[in-house]
Structure formats: C-alpha cells, structure tokens
Amino acid sequence: MSTIFGIPAPALYGQILIGLINGSFYALLSLGLAVIFGLLRVINFAHGAQYMLGAFAAYLLLNYAGIGYWPALILAPLIVGAVAVVIERTMLSRLYSIDPLYGLLLTFGLALIFEGMFRYWFGAAGKPYAPPAQLSGGINLGFMFLPIYRGWVVVASLVICIGTWLLIEKTRLGAYLRAATENATLVQAFGVNVPRLLTLTYGLGAGLAALAGVLAAPIYQVSPLMGSNLIIIVFAVVVVGGMGSILGAIVTGYVLGVLEGLTKVFYPEASSIVIFVIMAIVLLVRPAGLFGREE
Amino acid sequence: MTEAPLLEVRGLNAWYGESHVLHGVDLDIREGETVTLLGRNGAGKTTTLRAIMGILRRREGVIRLRGQDLLNLPLHRVAQSGLGYVPEERGIFASLNVAENLMLPPAVADNGMSVDEIYRLFPNLYERRTSQGTKLSGGEQQMLAIARILRTGARVLLLDEPTEGLAPVIVQRIGDVLVELKERGMTILLVEQNFRFARKVADRFYLMEDGRMVNSFPGHQLDANMDQLHEVLGV
Known part of the structure; x- marks a missing residue:
C-alpha cells in the first residue's frame, strides 16, 4: 500500500474528504452568521438551533408527510426562514437600538428553547435519515472510494456559497445590503426600506443554516443537539475569517475543515483543538480576522 | 410671495x-x-x-x-x-464601486437624470466607475454624492x-x-x-x-x- 509521509494514502484521502465535508458545513453556517452579523450586528446564537431545525424539518416532512429529500431541500429552509422572520419582527427588531449583548442573549435563549423542545419530543438520540436513492452508493476514484452523497454535499455547498457570494457582491439587493452594513441610516434616508432588509437578511441567514441542516441529515444523524455541537467551532471559524466578512467565512470554513481533517491523520490528539489554537493565534496577530477590516 | x-x-x-x-x-x-x-x-x-x-x-x-x-x-x-439628501460627510460607501454608489438610491420619480447624462455632467465619475467609492478624491466624492441624488428624480x-x-x-x-x-x-x-x-x-x-x-x-x-x-x- 502506498504511503504519504508514512501515512497510508487512503487514510489521508479519507480524512481530507471528511475535512471537506465538515468544512462545507463550517462554511455554510459561518456564511449565514457573517451575513447576519454584518448587517444586524447580532451574534446569532440561534444559528446552530436553526441548522438543527432544518434537519428536523426534513425528517418530519419525510416521516409525517411523505415528502422526500429533494422537496425538503427547498421546503425546510423556507419553513425555518419563515420562523426566523417572525422572530426578527416580533423580538429581535426591538433590540437593535440597545446594547448588542441583548441580541446575543435573546438568540441564545431561543436556541435553548428550541433544543429543549426537540429533546423533549424526540429524545437526545439521533434519528437516521437515508440519503435519496439517486445519491446512495459510491464510486471508486482509483485512489479512494467516494460515497456519492458526500461528494454531492461538497459540490452543493460550494454552489450555495458561491451563489450567496454573487448575490451579495453582484446584485442590487446585495449592494443595498453592503451599503446598509456600512451606514444603515443613510441607505434608509435614500428610500430603501431598511427594516425590511434586516428582516429578509435574518430570514436568509437562518434559511442557509436550515439548508445546511438538510444536507447534514443523511451524514450526521438528526438530533436536537447536532447544532450546539457544531456552532462553537463555527464561531471560531467566523472569528478567524473576520466578523462580517462573507468571503472570509467561506474560505476559512473549508480551509479549517481540511486542516482539522489533516490533524486527525498526523496528530490525532490535537484534532479537537486545532481550530481553537488557530483562532487564538489569529486573534493575537490579526484581531480583526484574516479577511476582516479594522474598524 | x-x-x-x-x-x-x-x-x-x-x-x-x-x-x-x-x-x-x-x-x-x-x-x-x-x-x-x-x-x-x-x-x-x-x-x-x-x-x-x-x-x-x-x-x-x-x-x-x-x-x-x-x-x-x-x-x-x-x-x-x-427629498434627496447629500450629507456633509458625503456618505460614499467603501464596499461599493463608483457605479454601484451611483445606482444605490432607488428612483423616486421617473424624471431623474439618466446615467448617460450624469456621466456627461461628471466625466470623472465615468472614468472611475469601477473604482472603489472611497478611493475618489474629496471633490469627486462630492460630485458622486450629488450625482446619485440627481439620478433618483428627487x-x-x-x-x-x-x-x-x-x-x-x-x-x-x-x-x-x-x-x-x-x-x-x-x-x-x-x-x-x-x-x-x-x-x-x-x-x-x-x-x-x-x-x-x-x-x-x-x-x-x-x-x-x-x-x-x-x-x-x-x-
């Protein structure tokens, strides 16, 4: 068997793939967090819960309504996005004029409530969710065996990230969003309905988290705590990429995912802390993050 | 009166x-x-x-x-x-290029200046339309701040x-x-x-x-x- 730096090649490729998969979820989730933080200045602690809600929406649609994976990929983000819109309109929007800490506390409280509710209803154990028939099985790439669903997740998340980036950088709506991130009052004085833009942005961020949840359902199991396990790492990714930086969130998500995978091969003992070590170093050297702007 | x-x-x-x-x-x-x-x-x-x-x-x-x-x-x-507002600090957005800054305020009436007319009135803005908004000189930023309101028909x-x-x-x-x-x-x-x-x-x-x-x-x-x-x- 061939080896690279003394490591069997299939093990190395396998960990890189796992890193890419994890990185896909880091990127999708930190992207939504970055969009929300950029415009609303809210650190959305409910993001992990919204990811979990997306996975549960897919699970419930399948088991109670017979609606499968492909429609769930559209429906779950819409449902979770709609819930987020209601939360923003009725609660979060009242907190913008006071200390940002209150937005953090509210979303943290909401996360606990959602996770508690789902734990009460479904228990803490994971529920299986089968990948769609079209994406089950795997292919032999010659150097490694690739489960088709995992390849699909990497490709789909890349497409979603690039699509979101294009939406923000290249469209009129994105220009409103970028401008309002800099100076919301002036953009509103120009006649843009900024309160509605804030609502839509929160809905979009939560929808992205839910979409990641649906993609994750067949890989990790659907469980009430799947979000809180992930969200701490995702916050580290956002800090490394730079708070509010869209491109930073995407690139850092994938890079840190792969670095974490590689650490599992070369020095497994460090694999669960490597991202936080990188975060600490980045905070020391570049407090605004790798892609962040100093304010 | x-x-x-x-x-x-x-x-x-x-x-x-x-x-x-x-x-x-x-x-x-x-x-x-x-x-x-x-x-x-x-x-x-x-x-x-x-x-x-x-x-x-x-x-x-x-x-x-x-x-x-x-x-x-x-x-x-x-x-x-x-009402069209041109603030004292000009309010040019750093994350938008000159053309995006110009197109930012939504039109409020259909008799605003066309983009062609605006570029004729402010040729500098046309030359620098792909530059970052805040890379313009102070005078150009002021022109841009005025121009973007003219486009809206205020x-x-x-x-x-x-x-x-x-x-x-x-x-x-x-x-x-x-x-x-x-x-x-x-x-x-x-x-x-x-x-x-x-x-x-x-x-x-x-x-x-x-x-x-x-x-x-x-x-x-x-x-x-x-x-x-x-x-x-x-x-």
Missing part, C-alpha cells in the same frame, strides 16, 4: 437625546428656488437638514412637502416623497456644505453644477458657511444662530445685511 411653498417648515423643534437643539425653526422654499442656510459651526444648520429629512427623529412642529406631512413618515418614505435637494475642505477649483466646479441644476428647475436647500460661494446660487438666505432662525433676506440684499452676517458668522 403668494405662491404656496414647495417645502414648508413651521415651528420645528428637535432634540439630541435630552438636549434641545432646534427652537421653533421656520423655513419656506418655493418650487425652483435655491435657499441657503448660513450660520456658524453648531448653529443648527446640519441639524435642520437632518430633522427635515427625518434622520433626526425626535422633533415636533410641521414639515410639509407639497402639502404632504413628512413628520410622521418612516425615514425611507421621506425620500420616496421627493425634486428637492438637501445639500450639506458641499464645498467643505475642497480646493478652489473644485468649489468653482460645484458652483457651476448647482447653477446648471437651478436652470433645470431643481429646488435646492443649501447649507453653507462660505457665503461668497453661496451668493452665486442663492435666491434667498436664512441666517441661523443657536438653533433659531435670526434673519432671512433675498439674495440681492446680501450686501445690505453684511454687518449682521459678520457678527453672526464671526468672519
């Missing part, structure tokens, strides 16, 4: 937090007029613009545009009623100290632009400390001190009021 004013401000009071900053400000602008607010730093000129625009929310009194009450409109509805331009910190040749250029806008029938409320610049374009002057209107007179009486101007402006 019998013609109804386009923009009418009556007894406007405004507060920054607890501090009462405008005291019963009255102001009229008729269609097509250019009116200049003069006053020292801190006299309340910028505050008056911000209160009219609705950026400063704590206010009382009457603000009407074409008879429509503006005081109770949410901020984004004020622009849609036809009927009344609220212009806050457009010449501040700019070289004389640029000030001259901005003066030419204002004259051209006047000829096109634009109504302009100009805040200015430089009354030598303002006299070239202003039909009427208002003089502010300590958040109050202390005098108003037509443009041709500027010289007759020079003594008071020197006293109030401290020049």
Whole structure:
C-alpha cells in the first residue's frame, strides 16, 4: 500500500474528504452568521438551533408527510426562514437600538428553547435519515472510494456559497445590503426600506443554516443537539475569517475543515483543538480576522 | 410671495437625546428656488437638514412637502416623497464601486437624470466607475454624492456644505453644477458657511444662530445685511 509521509494514502484521502465535508458545513453556517452579523450586528446564537431545525424539518416532512429529500431541500429552509422572520419582527427588531449583548442573549435563549423542545419530543438520540436513492452508493476514484452523497454535499455547498457570494457582491439587493452594513441610516434616508432588509437578511441567514441542516441529515444523524455541537467551532471559524466578512467565512470554513481533517491523520490528539489554537493565534496577530477590516 | 411653498417648515423643534437643539425653526422654499442656510459651526444648520429629512427623529412642529406631512413618515418614505439628501460627510460607501454608489438610491420619480447624462455632467465619475467609492478624491466624492441624488428624480435637494475642505477649483466646479441644476428647475436647500460661494446660487438666505432662525433676506440684499452676517458668522 502506498504511503504519504508514512501515512497510508487512503487514510489521508479519507480524512481530507471528511475535512471537506465538515468544512462545507463550517462554511455554510459561518456564511449565514457573517451575513447576519454584518448587517444586524447580532451574534446569532440561534444559528446552530436553526441548522438543527432544518434537519428536523426534513425528517418530519419525510416521516409525517411523505415528502422526500429533494422537496425538503427547498421546503425546510423556507419553513425555518419563515420562523426566523417572525422572530426578527416580533423580538429581535426591538433590540437593535440597545446594547448588542441583548441580541446575543435573546438568540441564545431561543436556541435553548428550541433544543429543549426537540429533546423533549424526540429524545437526545439521533434519528437516521437515508440519503435519496439517486445519491446512495459510491464510486471508486482509483485512489479512494467516494460515497456519492458526500461528494454531492461538497459540490452543493460550494454552489450555495458561491451563489450567496454573487448575490451579495453582484446584485442590487446585495449592494443595498453592503451599503446598509456600512451606514444603515443613510441607505434608509435614500428610500430603501431598511427594516425590511434586516428582516429578509435574518430570514436568509437562518434559511442557509436550515439548508445546511438538510444536507447534514443523511451524514450526521438528526438530533436536537447536532447544532450546539457544531456552532462553537463555527464561531471560531467566523472569528478567524473576520466578523462580517462573507468571503472570509467561506474560505476559512473549508480551509479549517481540511486542516482539522489533516490533524486527525498526523496528530490525532490535537484534532479537537486545532481550530481553537488557530483562532487564538489569529486573534493575537490579526484581531480583526484574516479577511476582516479594522474598524 | 403668494405662491404656496414647495417645502414648508413651521415651528420645528428637535432634540439630541435630552438636549434641545432646534427652537421653533421656520423655513419656506418655493418650487425652483435655491435657499441657503448660513450660520456658524453648531448653529443648527446640519441639524435642520437632518430633522427635515427625518434622520433626526425626535422633533415636533410641521414639515410639509407639497402639502404632504413628512413628520410622521418612516425615514425611507421621506425620500420616496421627493427629498434627496447629500450629507456633509458625503456618505460614499467603501464596499461599493463608483457605479454601484451611483445606482444605490432607488428612483423616486421617473424624471431623474439618466446615467448617460450624469456621466456627461461628471466625466470623472465615468472614468472611475469601477473604482472603489472611497478611493475618489474629496471633490469627486462630492460630485458622486450629488450625482446619485440627481439620478433618483428627487425634486428637492438637501445639500450639506458641499464645498467643505475642497480646493478652489473644485468649489468653482460645484458652483457651476448647482447653477446648471437651478436652470433645470431643481429646488435646492443649501447649507453653507462660505457665503461668497453661496451668493452665486442663492435666491434667498436664512441666517441661523443657536438653533433659531435670526434673519432671512433675498439674495440681492446680501450686501445690505453684511454687518449682521459678520457678527453672526464671526468672519
């Protein structure tokens, strides 16, 4: 068997793939967090819960309504996005004029409530969710065996990230969003309905988290705590990429995912802390993050 | 003086937090007029613009545009009623390029200047349309701040100290632009400390001190009021 730096090649490729998969979820989730933080200045602690809600929406649609994976990929983000819109309109929007800490506390409280509710209803154990028939099985790439669903997740998340980036950088709506991130009052004085833009942005961020949840359902199991396990790492990714930086969130998500995978091969003992070590170093050297702007 | 004013401000009071900053400000602008607010730093000129625009929310009194009450409109509805705001700090967005900055404010009427017309009026902006907005010189940023309002079809331009910190040749250029806008029938409320610049374009002057209107007179009486101007402006 061939080896690279003394490591069997299939093990190395396998960990890189796992890193890419994890990185896909880091990127999708930190992207939504970055969009929300950029415009609303809210650190959305409910993001992990919204990811979990997306996975549960897919699970419930399948088991109670017979609606499968492909429609769930559209429906779950819409449902979770709609819930987020209601939360923003009725609660979060009242907190913008006071200390940002209150937005953090509210979303943290909401996360606990959602996770508690789902734990009460479904228990803490994971529920299986089968990948769609079209994406089950795997292919032999010659150097490694690739489960088709995992390849699909990497490709789909890349497409979603690039699509979101294009939406923000290249469209009129994105220009409103970028401008309002800099100076919301002036953009509103120009006649843009900024309160509605804030609502839509929160809905979009939560929808992205839910979409990641649906993609994750067949890989990790659907469980009430799947979000809180992930969200701490995702916050580290956002800090490394730079708070509010869209491109930073995407690139850092994938890079840190792969670095974490590689650490599992070369020095497994460090694999669960490597991202936080990188975060600490980045905070020391570049407090605004790798892609962040100093304010 | 019998013609109804386009923009009418009556007894406007405004507060920054607890501090009462405008005291019963009255102001009229008729269609097509250019009116200049003069006053020292801190006299309340910028505050008056911000209160009219609705950026400063704590206010009382009457603000009407074409008879429509503006005081109770949410901020984004004020622009849609036809007021265009060019802030003192110009408000060019760093995360948008020049063309995106220009296209940012939504059109409020369909008789705004076309982008071609704007680039003809401001050729520099065309040359630098793909540059980051804040990479422009101060003068170019000012032109861009004015140009993006012209595109929207706003009927009344609220212009806050457009010449501040700019070289004389640029000030001259901005003066030419204002004259051209006047000829096109634009109504302009100009805040200015430089009354030598303002006299070239202003039909009427208002003089502010300590958040109050202390005098108003037509443009041709500027010289007759020079003594008071020197006293109030401290020049």
